[in-house]
Amino acid sequence: MIIAVIGSGLAGLTAAALLVKEGHSVTVYEQHERIGGVTATIEKEGYKWDWGQMLIPNFGEGESGRKILEKLGISDKVKALKSYRENYFPDFRISRPKDFQGKYWRKEFLQELFPEDAKGLDKYFKIYDRIHDVSALLNKEGFLSKIKLFLTFLPIMKKKEWSAQKLMDYCFTNKKLQAVFIAILADYVASPEVFPGLIIPTINAESQYDERVPLDYGRHQHRQSWSYIENGMGTIIAALAGFIEGKKSGKILTNTAINKINLEDGSVKSVLLSNNEEVEVDLVIASGGAKELYLDLVGSEHITQEFIKTYIDPLFTTESVFMVHLGVDYDPSIYQNNAALCYYYFTYDINESIKECQKGIYHEGKDGLLVYIPSKHSPEMAPPGHHAVTVYTIAPNIPTNGNWKENKEKWAEKLLDIAEKFIPGLREHTKTKIILTPEDFKNRTHLKHHAFGGTVPHVKVPPPLHKTPIKGLWFIGGQSENFGGVVSAMVGAESAVNMLLKDY
Ligand SMILES: Cc1cc2nc3c(=O)[nH]c(=O)nc-3n(C[C@H](O)[C@H](O)[C@H](O)COP(=O)(O)OP(=O)(O)OC[C@H]3O[C@@H](n4cnc5c(N)ncnc54)[C@H](O)[C@@H]3O)c2cc1C
Known part of the structure; x- marks a missing residue:
């Protein structure tokens, strides 16, 4: 079969690798210049940071994420390191004890x-x-x-x-x-x-x-x-991409968006690329946004109102994040019990903070932030004696209290002001810095509304399905799961592939 995969994030690459393994002819189309979606490790001046991923479940022996890598014969390329995280609250800290x-x-x-x-x-x-x-x-x-x-x-x-x-x-x-x-x-x-x-x-x-x-x-x-x-999420991306491109029937095209999915008699017929080329395909496996897929790429005229009312209108996704990556020439982890990761919460009224974010009010760090030091577990992510540090917090896509472009520097300084109360010297020791706003995440993911954790589990709203109502179209990735996350994106892609292989 000739298969087009939309997106080279973990979901798209996992699906593509599994299908290439079965001998299908698969092309992954990625709108961005680099593959990996939000799991493409960033590099600058010898420092490496992820786009925000930290602790990942299910990568141990015999667990679902690991099994996918084993199936593809690339498990040796990805090392999982068990560790811990700290939690800080205004009146107490929950710290991993020295002795168990x-x-x-x-x-x-x-x-x-x-x-x-x-x-x-x-x-x-x-x-x-x-x-x-x-x-x-x-x-x-x-x-x-x-x-x-x-x-x-x-x-x-x-x-x-x-x-x-x-x-x-x-x-x-x-x-x-x-x-x-x-x-x-x-x-x-x-x-x-x-x-x-x-x-x-x-x-x-x-x-x-x-x-x-x-x-x-x-x-x-x-x-x-x-x-x-170990060494960041980019290692999983590199392993999957290496597998796909190592086989004759697998291809990854960057700087190439899919702008339209054309149908004939209700079935997928072709995809229209950003360079206006039309490519005939048997199947499309799409990652990315659910609304973008159904309303823009397919078109609402091809979907029933009932489907839109059940799955698309009530779609409940997370918001975005505001992030400052620093390269520093000291070890900041000594201020957080030597942990690579600490969540700092400054309010107990979580519901109020969530409501504010839903209204578009950016809290400017006052409700909480986290500090992640990936080079603590992977020293190769920074030059010797240095560390890669990420300070970030939840943020609305469109803030009502100022826009990202104008406030980026000011809000980054505010975040660092707060982080420095816990980790002294952070700015004095900074050698390099990258600031990422929700706008950067939108560009990276091709989403109109960036949702960092994908679809949120909701007592009443079902997640969109892998098998879509359109013949030959399958939906995978963070917004097709009820539990956005690295391994769920991979496992969801695997189960969609298993389902479609049974169908064809
Ligand atoms: C800040 C942050 C922190 C996170 N922390 C964790 C964590 O600690 N633990 C955890 O398990 N998970 C975490 N996650 C979630 C996890 O990283 C994601 O759920 C998962 O990586 C999503 O993978 P994906 O392939 O669905 O999407 P993406 O990585 O977004 O990939 C989608 C790709 O599709 C491309 N694309 C979209 N539309 C088109 C189109 N029309 N044409 C061509 N290309 C297109 C995009 O450019 C993108 O590259 C985090 C995510 C973020 C952003």
Whole structure:
């Protein structure tokens, strides 16, 4: 088959590599001059930074991301490094202890801080273990596993419809303690009132905060691992692109956008490229934005109103980010417990902060930011003795309190002012700097509304489907998943490929 893949991010490259492996003739079309989408590692003056990815789940042995690389025979090219992240709140810091304090050390630490919610913490961690068992069983084949899945899920089945806020109110009375578990929703720009409660334990996996927390314990199912990718996300991109271009039937074209998908009798017929060339194809596998795909590339006249009403109009995506990359000549990690990553939260009112962002108000760093030092785990990402540092925060695509172009420098300084309160000397030691605004992310991704985490899980809104209503058109990538992320983009692409191979 002749297949056009739209986009050379992780989703597009994964799909293309798997299809090339099956002998199909595949061309990846990338509008940008460089491949990789938001996972193309950036380089300047000997420093390397990612576009924002940090801890990645499911890249350990036997896990879904790793298995895809193994299937392609490129697993040896991508090394996952287990590590941890710190969390700072205005009244306390949750720091990985020097000596391991057991798999539930965070629970015990929080029970001391919030004795009034000690029982609630026991309750939460029971749900936590059950949810992680359910997640593992969901990925297992076989009748016995399905029975186990049902029996494990049964006691919490009623909570399936609960929002994150409901789960928090069920477990904890103290809002500060609630914030420990729901602060991460600021990343999704999703109110705890609409975010599914049972996903909260999954996105707060304990091994993120301490890599010594075992992934196998008691009679529980294996927990997913979290790791950094050695030398940055670009290594996965290079491995996938190397595989595609190493085969005769695989090709990647940069600086080439697909501007239109032409149909004949309701089926895909050809794609129109940005150089006005029309290429006949049997299949199109599109990553990128759902609205851009259905409304611009295909055209709403080819889709039913019902589909638009169910999947496109209510599409709920994240917002963007504002990011400052620095190359520094000292080790800033000493100020954050030697951690490569620390989230700094300055408010407990996560919902209010999320609402402001949804209204377009950029918080200028006052609600929180994170500091990521990739060269801490991958020294090759900076010259010897130096470090690559990324300071960033969630930001609206179109701020109502000033535009990105005019305020870029001022807002970068504000972010660094705040970061320096925790990491002294950051600016004094800066050798080089790159500022990335939501506008840069839009250009990088070809999206009208940049959504850094793709589609947000929502108690009422389904994500767009891989198999589209148009014959020969498949949708993959961050906006086709309910759980935007590196591995879900890859695994989603793999499952779309498996489905379409069955169909043709
Ligand atoms: C700041 C940030 C931090 C993140 N942190 C994490 C993290 O810590 N952990 C984690 O697991 N995930 C994280 N993610 C999410 C993860 O990186 C993404 O979900 C995933 O990489 C998306 O891959 P993709 O292929 O769907 O999209 P992209 O990487 O956006 O790739 C899409 C590509 O398609 C191209 N394209 C689009 N339309 C067209 C067209 N019409 N013609 C030609 N080309 C086109 C774009 O140029 C782009 O290159 C983060 C993302 C960001 C931005």
